[in-house]
Amino acid sequence: MTAAVCPGSFDPPTNGHIDVIERAARHFGEVLVAVTANPSKKPLFSLEERIELLQGALSHLDNASVSSFDGLLVDLAREHAATVIVKGLRVPSDFEYEVQMAQMNQVLNRGLDTMFMAASPSWAFVSSSLVKEVAHHGGSIDELVPQGVSEALRRLSES
Amino acid sequence: MTAAVCPGSFDPPTNGHIDVIERAARHFGEVLVAVTANPSKKPLFSLEERIELLQGALSHLDNASVSSFDGLLVDLAREHAATVIVKGLRVPSDFEYEVQMAQMNQVLNRGLDTMFMAASPSWAFVSSSLVKEVAHHGGSIDELVPQGVSEALRRLSES
Amino acid sequence: MTAAVCPGSFDPPTNGHIDVIERAARHFGEVLVAVTANPSKKPLFSLEERIELLQGALSHLDNASVSSFDGLLVDLAREHAATVIVKGLRVPSDFEYEVQMAQMNQVLNRGLDTMFMAASPSWAFVSSSLVKEVAHHGGSIDELVPQGVSEALRRLSES
Amino acid sequence: MTAAVCPGSFDPPTNGHIDVIERAARHFGEVLVAVTANPSKKPLFSLEERIELLQGALSHLDNASVSSFDGLLVDLAREHAATVIVKGLRVPSDFEYEVQMAQMNQVLNRGLDTMFMAASPSWAFVSSSLVKEVAHHGGSIDELVPQGVSEALRRLSES
Amino acid sequence: MTAAVCPGSFDPPTNGHIDVIERAARHFGEVLVAVTANPSKKPLFSLEERIELLQGALSHLDNASVSSFDGLLVDLAREHAATVIVKGLRVPSDFEYEVQMAQMNQVLNRGLDTMFMAASPSWAFVSSSLVKEVAHHGGSIDELVPQGVSEALRRLSES
C-alpha cells in the first residue's frame, strides 16, 4: 500500500484542490494532505482555519487526513512512510516550477517520487489568489470552492 | 493494489523511459508498458523489436510487463483493470500536449487518471528521435539508452 | 460596423470552434468563417464537407457566413472589408505561433488586426486532430463536436 | 456599437499600451481605459497621475476615455454596458495568466468576452517595470513611452 | 581567437538569420555558417542555392564563411576547431528544443558550448516557412529577407 503526500498552502482550498486529492485517494492507499505552516506570502486564513476547511471538505474520504508541516517535505514524507508526492498542475508554468521542486526532492531523498495530476478543465483557471481577490470585491465564488470555504470568505468580507 | 499503464511508441526506448517505468513500478502494484502498434510517424524499429528491447531492459522488474495496443488507451486500461496512466514528461511543452490527452481520456472514462512524472535531469534532453539522429550519424549514445538498444542501433547503422 | 474573419481548417469543426465564432458574432457586426482550401496536412473532410458542417452548426447565427479561401488571409479580408481576424487559442503554444501570423499580417496590411479569444475551459483540450483520432478508434466524441460532425465521423468510421 | 474596456495599472503607460488602445479604438465603437486604483504592487505614479498621463497620450482618439476602477472588472463593464475586455499580450506567459482572468470573468458574467491583442514587435519587450528601472538609473526611454511619460519620469529621477 | 559555427537549414535565409550571424561575427574571431545538406523537411531551395543566397547576403563580413554539413555538428566543429555553436532563438519554444540539442552536443563533445542569441524584435516573427508561404501566395516579403532571397522567391513563384 503506497502512501502519498499532497502538499500546499491551501489559502483557501478550492474545488481544484479537492478534486486532485479525491483522485489521488482513489489510487493510493493513504493520502496525507500537508498544509504549509508558513507559506512565503502571509496567508489570509490561519493554519488552523486552513486545516479545518480541508477537513470539512474531505470528510467523505476514508483514507485522507490533514496535517501541517513546517520544514522539508522529504522529512515529513519519511516520518509518514510516504513514497509519493502528488501535486496538481493548473497551467504549464506550474509544471516548470514544480519539476524543480521534484528534482530537488529526489536529490534529498532518492526514494521519494513526485506525481503530477492535471487540474480538471473546470478548475484549471481557479487559483486560491484569484478566488480571494474576487471574493474580496464581492463577486460570487460559490461554484469554485467547497461550501465551507465560500462561507468563510463571506464572513471575512462582511467583517 | 493499483495497476498502471505506461504508454508510448518507444522507438527506441531510452534510459529516460526505463527510469520512469522503474519509478512507477516502485509505487504501483503492477505496471503495464503499452507500446503503440502504429505510431503517427513510421517507426525505425518494428513493433516486435520495440517490445523485445523493452522486455530486455525491464527484466529486473517483477511487476512490469510489456504489450502492444492499437486503439484507445482507455479500452486497454479497462481490459487490464488499470486505473492510472503514467507518463514521463521531459519538457514543459510535453505537459501542454499530454494534459489534453489526459483530459480527453477522463471524458472517455471518468475513473482513469493520468499521473505525470518528470524525467530525471540526466535524461530530460534524451528523446528517441534525437537518439536515432545521433546514432544514424555515428555518434555514441551508449550512455543514453539501455545496452540492448545501443547494440540494435549499431547493427542498423552498420547494415 | 466592424467585420471580422475567423480563419481555420476546421477538419472537422469542434464545439470549441463554434463557441468562439458564436462569441465573436456577439461583438462584431459580421463574421466571415474562412475555411482553408488546402491546409498543410491532407484533410479528412473535403472543403465542401467542412463548409457544410460549419453551415449546419452555425445556422442559428444571423451575422455569420462561411466561405473558403486559398491564398493570403489579408487579401480575403480586404475583399470583404474585414478589419479584424478572430482566432481562438486553446493552449499557450497556440499563442506563440498565432502571434507570428498576426505580426506578419500586420506587415502585409497595417489596418488588419488580430484578436485572440481563449477557448472555454470545457473545450480547451478538444483539438480537431484528437477528435479524429478518438473517433477513428470508436470512442464517443458526441459531447465534443456539433451533432452533424459527430454523425459525419460515425459514417466515416463505419465505411 | 460595441463598447470595450482596456484595463491595466498603467504605471506608467508605455508606447505598447497606447498602440493596443489605438488599435482597439479602430474596431470598437467606444473604448474605456480603466486604470486600477489599487494595484497589487505600490505604484510609482498616483492614480491621478496615471489617468492624466493616459489622457495626454490618447487625446487624438475621439472614442476613447479614461477612468479608474476599484473592484471587479465585470461590475465596471456592466455599468458602462461594455461587452468586451481588450488586453494586450506581450509574451506567452502573459497569455497563461490572462486566460485565467478571462475565464473567471466569464464565470462572473457570461456575456463579457475578453479579446487579446499581441503587442507590436517593437513594443513586446517594453514593460512598465522595465521602463521604470531603466529611467531610475538614468537610461533613455524616450523612444519607448509617450512624451508626457518620458517627462514625468525625468522629473521623478531629478527630484 | 574563438571560432563559432552557426548551423541551420536556411531555406531560405531571412533578415533574422543575417542579423544573428552579423552579431556573432562582431564577437567571435571567425564564424562558419553551416548549412544542413539534408534537412528533415524537403527544402524549397537546393543546397547550392541556399549556400549562394547566404554568401550573397554575407559578402560584407570578412570573418564569415559558408559551408554545408551532413552529419553531426560536433564533428564539423571539431574539423574547424570551433568551440562555440551560435543559435538564434525567435520564440520561447525554440529555446526548449535547442537546449536539448545543446545538452546532447555537450555529451558528444564536452568542449563544445552553445550560445543563444535572441532574434531582434523586428525579425522574431519571421520564420523561413512563413516567408515561403507568404511569397507563394504573392505577398510581399521584401522587407523581411535579403534582396537576393526576395528575387529568388519571385522567380520561383513566377515559374
Added chain:
Amino acid sequence: MTAAVCPGSFDPPTNGHIDVIERAARHFGEVLVAVTANPSKKPLFSLEERIELLQGALSHLDNASVSSFDGLLVDLAREHAATVIVKGLRVPSDFEYEVQMAQMNQVLNRGLDTMFMAASPSWAFVSSSLVKEVAHHGGSIDELVPQGVSEALRRLSES
C-alpha cells in the same frame, strides 16, 4: 579579444552559476562577473559576502574577475569595454524574461549583445532561492553549491 559580463545577484552562487562562468571563460578573453548591489529582493548575503563567495569559487580562472554594480548594465559594460553579456538560462521562462532585458539593452547600446547559455542538466533545477530554502530547513545542499557557499549557509542556519 572579446570581454564579457556575467551579471546576477548570486545570493548565493550555485554550481550552476559557476559552471556557466567557467564555460564563458573558455570562449571569451575576459569575463567580468557583475554582482547586483541592490537586487529587488532583500538578499540573504551582503554584497561583500556574495563577492567573496564568488571570488573563492572562481580562483582557478585566470581571466575572470568579480565586481559589483549598481546602475545600468550597459554603463558597466561600456566602462569595461565589454561587448557581450552572458546569461545562464535554467528554464524556458527564464528565456522569456531575459530576452526582454536583452532587447532593452540593445536599445540602450546597439553594440552590446546578450548570449544565453543553457544550464547543464545537473544544475538546471538549482536556483539560489531553492537552495536557501532547503538549507534553512537543514537539508543538505553540499552537492549543489561551491564548498564556501555550503559552509556559509551552514554558519547562517546555526546562528
